[in-house]
Amino acid sequence: MPGLYFHIPFCHKACTYCDFHFSTSLRTKERVLAAMRKELRERSLEINGTWGSVYFGGGTPSLLTAQELGLLLDEARAVAPVDGGAEITLEANPDDVTAESLEAWRSIGISRVSLGIQSFREERLRWMNRSHHAAQAHRAIELVAKAGLDSWTIDLIYGLPGMTVAEWDEQLTIALAHGMPHLSAYCLTVEPRTALHKQVATGRILPANDNEQTAEFEHGIAKLAAAGLVQYEISNFGREGHFAKHNTSYWQGVAYLGIGPSAHSFNGTKRRWNVANNVRYADGVEQGTAYWEEETLTDNQRINERVLTGLRTMWGVALEPLGEGFRKANEAVVQHYLALEELEMRDGRLILTPKGKNFADRIASDLFLPAE
Ligand code: SF4
Structure with a gap:
């Protein structure tokens, strides 16, 4: 069953390390969302079967209202049925999580929330320029854990400058105390055209070295295994029954349709990627001009x-x-x-x-x- 990915290209703030496509201006939001619904309608013939999973990623999908998310889901359901057991994931920033927002997300069909925690240390969050605070991270997890979702997950980052195995151990201890059923642990990488890249290039930041990152990676694997989380993918750890279905489909070569600026699609033979620019994307969809490139894989x-x-x-x-x-x-x-x-x-x-x-x-x- 194919998967559906919506790329929501807006964020509250620009994180220093991030090279995803997003804008901190919401000026084009209405246009982009309308264009995304149109893109999905126009590509309906590419879909054969039932949606096995839907994923709202970005960017920060949780900055949309539940109504805006619901309209995208309605469009998905109009194009193809959503399987009864489909996983419908929303990436959320902790500062967008309240009991009310969770209830609204559940009411439109969201079955899984992925929280971008990254760190429980306030000074790390400030350094990353995250929009949330450590207290909000804890509060969001507590709310998500009792929201009655099918599953939920958090993201944490290791390999930070100056991080020690002890700090990483502390982060994992806190996460495990919250009882999360799934964790994505990403190693910080310095990507071109990011604020972090500039800080490293000008010598203001000394990145962690390979040995430090490897030590944290190996420590994390051992600690999470001891706590009963299975490393089913290099960066992903889950309890049985909580492995991410959408991402697992990617890794197993299942077809997926990507909607929105910068979204990628794959149908088994062709790869397609939309322009990573909100205005050019909306122009292209509205005017019927090409806003994507594609290649047929050998x-x-x-x-x-x-x-x-x-x-x-x-x-x-x-x-x-x-x-x-x-x-x-x-x-x-x-x-x-x-x-x-x-x-x-x-x-x-x-x-x-x-x-x-x-x-x-x-x-x-x-x-x-x-x-x-
Ligand atoms: S919230 Fe996520 S997508 Fe947005 S800038 Fe931060 S890391 Fe990137």
């Missing part, structure tokens, strides 16, 4: 994508469907990583070992076939 690119995403999961990647060509071309590489104990073979699947999880991207790219 067989090898499709295989490489399966390897890259599959290897990051605990299920690994099945060798048989990748074909004879892949297996022959990679015989030596696979043997090399098996010998290093960075890969293991289980039931015909290549799976990263705990050691290999530190090198997931490098191992995947060593297995890539030429693009053709």
Whole structure:
């Protein structure tokens, strides 16, 4: 079943590390939302079947009203039925969470909330230029936990400048005390064209080094495993029954439709991405001019994508469907990583070992076939 992604390109503030597409001006909000509904209607023929999941990401979807979110969901339901067990996720910033907003989200069908906590330390939140405070993070989690949702999750960031394993341990201890059923733990990366990049380039910030980040990554895995959370993807940990369905579909190569500025779509053979500019997106949708680019993947690119995403999961990647060509071309590489104990073979699947999880991207790219 295909997934549906809505990119809501607005935020209260610009976080220093963020390179997603968003605007802190709401000037174009009405236009962009109308264009998103139109885009979805116009692409209805691309959908075959029932929505298996819907995901509101961004940006900050929780800054929309429940009515605005509901109109997008109505459009989704008009285009294709939403499966009875579909996961409908809303990314929310803690400062947008109240008992009333949660009730309103539930009433339009939101079944899962993903909270952008990032840190429980006030000084870290200020440094990141987050719009919420530490007290709001705790309060939001308490409200979400008792809202009666099917599931919920929080995001935390490690690998921050000056972070120690002890600080990361403290963050995880606090999160676990809240009883979260799922956690996404992301390592801070310095992306071009971000405020953080400028701070690093001018020497104002000394980023964490690889050893520090690896130590925190490994500590997190051990601590979360001891608490019963399964690392089902490099950055994602969940209790049984709480693995993210929408993201898992991405990693398993299921088709998805992405609606909104900068949103990506994939139908199994073609990848498409919308322009990352709110005005140009709305102009394009309104005037019927192209506001996206697309490429058809070669067989090898499709295989490489399966390897890259599959290897990051605990299920690994099945060798048989990748074909004879892949297996022959990679015989030596696979043997090399098996010998290093960075890969293991289980039931015909290549799976990263705990050691290999530190090198997931490098191992995947060593297995890539030429693009053709
Ligand atoms: S709230 Fe999220 S999308 Fe918006 S700037 Fe911060 S990290 Fe980026």
